[in-house]
Amino acid sequence: MLTLIPVWAGDRVHEFAMKLAGATYMEVHKAGGGINFTVTHTRGATEDQLLHLLLPRLHRMVRAGTTMAECKSGYGLDVENEMKMLRVLERARPLAPLTISSTFCGAHSVPKGLTAEEATRLVVEEQLPAVKAAVEAGKMSVDAVDVFCERGVFSVEQSRAILQAGRRLGFLLNFHADELNPLGGAEMGASLGAEAMSHLEEVSKEGIAAMAEAGTVAVLLPTTAYILRLPTPPARDMIEAGVPVALGSDFNPNAFCLSMPLVMHLACVTFKLTLNEALTAATLHAAHALRKADTHGSLQPGKMGDMLVLDAPRWEHLVYQLGGADDVITHVIKAGRVVHTRPNPAAPSATP
Numbered sequence: 001m002l003t004l005i006p007v008w009a010g011d012r013v014h015e016f017a018m019k020l021a022g023a024t025y026m027e028v029h030k031a032g033g034g035i036n037f038t039v040t041h042t043r044g045a046t047e048d049q050l051l052h053l054l055l056p057r058l059h060r061m062v063r064a065g066t067t068m069a070e071c072k073s074g075y076g077l078d079v080e081n082e083m084k085m086l087r088v089l090e091r092a093r094p095l096a097p098l099t100i101s102s103t104f105c106g107a108h109s110v111p112k113g114l115t116a117e118e119a120t121r122l123v124v125e126e127q128l129p130a131v132k133a134a135v136e137a138g139k140m141s142v143d144a145v146d147v148f149c150e151r152g153v154f155s156v157e158q159s160r161a162i163l164q165a166g167r168r169l170g171f172l173l174n175f176h177a178d179e180l181n182p183l184g185g186a187e188m189g190a191s192l193g194a195e196a197m198s199h200l201e202e203v204s205k206e207g208i209a210a211m212a213e214a215g216t217v218a219v220l221l222p223t224t225a226y227i228l229r230l231p232t233p234p235a236r237d238m239i240e241a242g243v244p245v246a247l248g249s250d251f252n253p254n255a256f257c258l259s260m261p262l263v264m265h266l267a268c269v270t271f272k273l274t275l276n277e278a279l280t281a282a283t284l285h286a287a288h289a290l291r292k293a294d295t296h297g298s299l300q301p302g303k304m305g306d307m308l309v310l311d312a313p314r315w316e317h318l319v320y321q322l323g324g325a326d327d328v329i330t331h332v333i334k335a336g337r338v339v340h341t342r343p344n345p346a347a348p349s350a351t352p
């Protein structure tokens, strides 16, 4: 169960209100809000402050049944602050009972005062090598590279340059493609053999075919499509074409959701996934997006033994009871060890 950008300071409730009143995501972004608002606040926070904000978020995810998460950077946008975010994730590993897979997203937005071309060069020539050096020195573990490939952010060609540089350094590719505009990001990513791409609301038929051919996982993020009132991604076309579909919470200041059962519910209702498809998307396919399906994502001999115990006659209650996961889940088990028990065991059963 995966994908979020959990290390940040400064909420964006004011922008939520603007978007409810009709402002689009890119209108807020171009006015200097959105990601760059969070960058200012995250740059201004210390590592300790960011860790203090991160840990309760991770624990809240665990209580809602998440045992592994892809956590991205992306609110630093320069060497110093991207490394700070990655270090915070590193410090959180022993303090939170879930597996963290880190993704470097230094190309999440174009920092104030730079062109996209200049920012691309800095990501390739300064940030990626700094991340690689820290990994090689054993200071952190980073699995993947991400880019926000979008009109007004990084173009397809700039994104390609960043992803190729990441690939040369040995990272997995797991990036934002075709979210708000159909730019051909999926086709580009598939040509590089990207392991996963997210959002994909605007993916083309050709992009879906290319992803199926390349074995790329589609990471769909129903909270964001819902909050931004975007068209839904063609999930059924992807499934029919043989693209493995995964689900992510996409927790970030734009989409404040830490509950995968809620995400599964939204995916069933708005993206038309069946309950079984949503379960596979949130577990096995999610693990495969991170290339961790040999150890995570299903209950099989030799895997981690991550599981949930439910107080329900059928597992589907986890999704059916909208917003009710905290009551349905009685235990969260990580690597065979109970890491969360529902408070007040004397409470009446969650099953009606």
Ligand SMILES: N=CN[C@@H](CCC(=O)O)C(=O)O
Pocket: 034, 035, 038, 148, 176, 179, 224, 250, 252, 253, 254, 255
């Ligand atoms: N779309 C780009 N990135 C994030 C949103 C980040 C933000 O708005 O702070 C996402 O995946 O939803």
